[in-house]
Amino acid sequence: MRASGVPFLTPMLTLSVLFFAAPLAMLVGYSFVGETGFTLDNYARFLGDPFNFRVLVNTFRLGIQTVLGVTLLGIPIALLYWHSGPRVRQVIIFLTLIPMLTSNVVRTFAWIVILGRQGPISETLLAFGFTDGPISLMFTELGLVLAMTQIDLPLVVLPLIAMLSRLPTSLGEAAEVSGAGPWRILITVLIPLMLPALLAGWVLVFASTSASFVTQAVIGGARNVYMPQLIYREVGTLFDWPLAAAIAVVLLLTSGAVLLAITFLSRHRRLANHA
Template identity: 50%
Template sequence: MKILPIVVLNGLFFIAPLFLLVGMSFSGDGGATLQHYIRFFADPINIEVLRDTIYLGLKVIVFTTVVGYPVALLFMLLGPKGRRILLFCTVLPMLTSNVVRTLAWIAILGREGVVNNALLNLGFTSTPIQFMYNELGLIIALSQIELPLLVLPLVSVLAKIDRSLWEASTSLGMNAWRTFFRIILPLSIPGLIAGWVLVFASACMNFVTQAVIGGARLIYLPQFIYQEVNTLYDWPFAAAIAIVMLTSIGIVLGALTAVGRNRRINVYA
């Protein structure tokens, strides 16, 4: 009975709308039809948009891992006070609206933004670099926005690792790199995969950042759905695109989850 409110809320605000979305995607003038799905997969441009959306999520995973893993390692090495400060700094951006964080990246990545001004003043470039409205700028912004989703599960796993393992490996003659690859990295894989799942799903469906930083030049599935709903008013086709997006992202998440459930990995959990 304790979980009844959660079941009711999920049923009303997730499962029921999802069924309505599926039903709308099959609706046509003559009844149920597959024409919207056939229309989507028959157009190579739509397939390219789907592919770019998946690739975007994977690229953001790589960037957040490169930045977030050292942060999580630092958490492991710090004392209690340092951990509290680092955890606060990690969670703090999540207390700010995604819209505000995205708009802040305009001031950072713009032609007269912080990054370009620093590069010009240091003499690294003679002209401003174009970061806005391209994939590089979008990946940078998304990586910072999604970073806490990787760091928090990774930190929760690394915090459980006994520091005596690090000390024991050092006493046995293993250097820091070998200790990392033989002990720390394998033990952290469950948290890493959990972070990848959250980052990938959020990055692929982050409409605001994709629209503002990517602009009209870069089209991903969330923007595609928005155009069909608000510009062309083709709700059934938009519903079909949404189902394709959810299914495609679900397949990737399922693959990541399957890796996380691997027995050899779960030994370290």
């Protein structure tokens, strides 16, 4: 008879309850606190303000744009890994892991230099004549999307590499022998096989982007306000903790709904057969 696994799960369950479930329950409870006790006024104040709704929409748009960016860059990198030899694969893995081994604060401040008026992006555009003078992408949504794309790129590349590593390179050759061109092989053969890994990466990227306070605050600036900054303002500036808790719950529920939708899509029977 197998021994019960409960004693081995107890430490993990205890930590989960103390440091996740209990704080989350306190957050939800605090969002209903008002001057007279239990109230829904905090949610009404947030949802009734058009500015707050626009911030929520901007947060989701940022997440979607970052997902598109990492997808457009991640697929070619993963395909390059699939077609390369062992040495090139090691280089690709090393370059992919470098951002994950660097502090998010360090990476964010590095992007300040890259996006600045004297940075490589501005100098390149000026050298090719695309601009009449130095430009700065700091405090713009485009600059923030570029930074978030680079920071979260490994979250898509690594699942794609893991998926393609299980596929023989002769798969593309077989499709080519059957008369399929490169684009048809990519669209009809490889992308359907990569889709489960893509969906898993999208979940991680969207969750990371929508909650990335440091990068949003530093690169986006005060003109581009997103949900984490809104929560920080209510907590650190206005000291309205119940409203901040309500905003956090709204962000948690809306982001969770998107992540659950992607997760359920990844478990679809047709996609599960490729996993």
